[in-house]
Structure formats: C-alpha cells, structure tokens
C-alpha cells in the first residue's frame with residue numbers, strides 16, 4: 520500500500536471527513552467494510568424471519584398491521600445496506616449467494632426460535648434497542664454510503680422500539696399469564712442478547728482495525744455496557760428478573776458486571792450450528808429459487824424495452 524496515500528487517507532478520517540466510493544482506500548478498509556455491511560444486511564433479512572412468522576398470529580388487527588410494517592422495514596434496511604456494500608465492489612448476487620451457501624455470517628440472535636408472542640415482543644423491543652445502540656454510534660463513522668444508510672435505518676428503528684415497548688408494557692400490565700410469558704421470553708433470550716454485541720473486547724478479532732479507521736465507533740463491551748445501562752433498569756422497573764445472578768452495576772467503575780457469556784455457544788451459533796440456522800437459510804434458499812423466474816422476467820422485459828431505444 521502506498522504510504523503517502525495511506526497517510527492522506529488516515530488524515531481525512533482523523534479530520535472527520537467521509538470516505539466516498541470513488542476515493543482511494545486501503546484494500547483492508549474495503550474488505551472489512553464489505554464484510555461488516557454485508558453481515559449487517561444479511562442480519563436484517565434473516566432478522567425479518569422470527570418476527571415475520573408472528574404476523575398472522577399477532578393479537579389483534581392493529582398489532583398485525585404494525586408488525587407487518589416493521590418486518591417490511593427490516594427487509595428495506597437490508598436493501599439499503601446491500602446497496603451500500605455494492606459501492607465497494609461486491610455484487611448483490613454474490614452476497615446473496617454467500618448468505619445461502621453459509622459462507623457469510625449474520626447476527627447470532629436470529630438463529631433462535633420465537634416460540635411465543637412474548638418472544639416476538641422481546642425482539643421488537645430489546646433486539647431493536649441493541650441494534651440502535653450499535654447503529655447510533657456507527658452513523659458517525661467514516662464511510663459515507665454506510666453512514667447515510669444507518670441514518671435512515673435509525674430513524675425507522677426508533678419507531679420499532681416504541682412499538683416493541685408498547686407491546687411489552689401491554690404484557691407487563693396484563694394477566695399473570697401474560698407477565699409469565701414475557702418473563703419466560705427474557706429467560707430464553709438473555710444469553711443470545713448478551714452475545715449480540717459481539718465477543719468480549721479481549722477476544723474480538725476486528726475491533727482494533729475497525730476503530731482505527733472509524734468504521735466501528737465503540738467496542739463490543741462498550742455497546743453491551745451502554746445497552747445494559749439503558750435497558751436493565753427499564754426491565755427491572757416492570758418487575759421482571761434477568762437470569763444472571765451476577766448482573767449489577769458497579770457504581771465505582773460505572774460499568775456493568777455480569778457472568779461471562781458462553782462464547783463457545785456463540786461460536787457454534789454463528790458458525791451454523793444454532794437451533795434455527797438450517798431453517799433460516801432454507802427459507803432464503805427457497806425464496807431465491809422461487810423468485811428466479813421473476814428476476815429473469817424482469818431482466819428480459821428491461822432488455823426488450825431498452826433495445827428499440829438504442
């Protein structure tokens with residue numbers, strides 16, 4: 520890599536300038552961004568599945584409508600993110616191929632089943648909350664197309680968060696059975712939620728390089744801590760418990776203490792061996808196969824339309 524170009528690139532980042540697709544960038548910056556944005560896009564598309572199965576079973580017409588709009592938004596976020604990743608030179612077709620072949624990763628948390636309506640509520644409130652903590656930090660990052668996509672995503676996610684919170688408050692203020700359902704959802708989802716922010720800083724592979732180039736604006740432990748800071752008090756306020764006896768805020772350090780998450784389980788799940796990985800990818804494979812004729816028809820319709828004009 521040309522040291523002068525690299526120094527000029529890093530100086531731009533230090534000044535807080537955005538890097539745009541046609542600008543010079545180190546190969547590693549491009550590679551890391553493709554990896555991260557692509558995984559983020561896949562997470563949105565796979566993330567639509569556990570909640571998506573609840574659209575027809577959501578309690579009441581208004582909840583069905585709201586959930587349908589939310590799921591549609593998540594798929595829209597994937598489209599924005601695939602477009603941002605494409606500016607770096609990887610085609611959307613290749614990204615989809617890498618998703619369905621299992622080569623690319625996506626968020627651990629969507630490999631768990633949403634058994635009950637309360638699980639869907641946990642996702643809408645707390646998984647969205649976790650996603651927002653991460654995205655609000657990275658919106659100030661260095662790559663223009665990713666930041667602009669995140670900006671729009673955050674605006675939409677803030678509605679999802681309100682919707683999710685509303686659903687949870689309803690359960691919390693409901694019958695003992697409804698409260699029990701949400702408590703069970705917390706018990707099931709807490710471990711994956713702790714994993715969601717990524718491995719502990721001391722074992723995270725990419726944090727340092729991503730933070731040097733302002734792609735990632737906070738470490739995994741910092742975003743996890745921020746999430747705990749904002750949401751644990753809200754969960755406790757509603758009278759629910761969190762299945763970690765060691766969870767407490769250390770008032771001296773200002774940091775949360777918790778039982779070390781099981782990173783072996785995390786690794787298994789992100790490498791394809793979680794409770795729902797096969798099922799999630801199968802849904803995407805079927806969609807890809809069933810949608811092929813639509814893509815082909817569109818391509819040939821465009822050709823026919825364009826040809827007479829040339």
Ligand code: FAQ
Pocket residue numbers: 554555558559560562563566567570593624625626627628642643646647650653714715716717718722723724725726729735739789
């Ligand atoms: N799941 O070195 P690090 C959402 C992998 S969007 C799976 O710490 P990094 C919206 C990582 O890729 C949720 N894999 O990695 C929604 C790497 O593997 P590799 C997604 C994970 O990149 C809500 C290895 O572990 N958000 O939820 C995870 O510095 C509700 C080493 O890890 C984003 O993607 C994980 N949780 O930090 C939708 C935001 N964590 O590639 C529907 C953008 C780590 O070497 C319903 N991404 N890995 O094979 C990021 O901010 C970062 O990529 C992190 C990971 C923080 C996720």
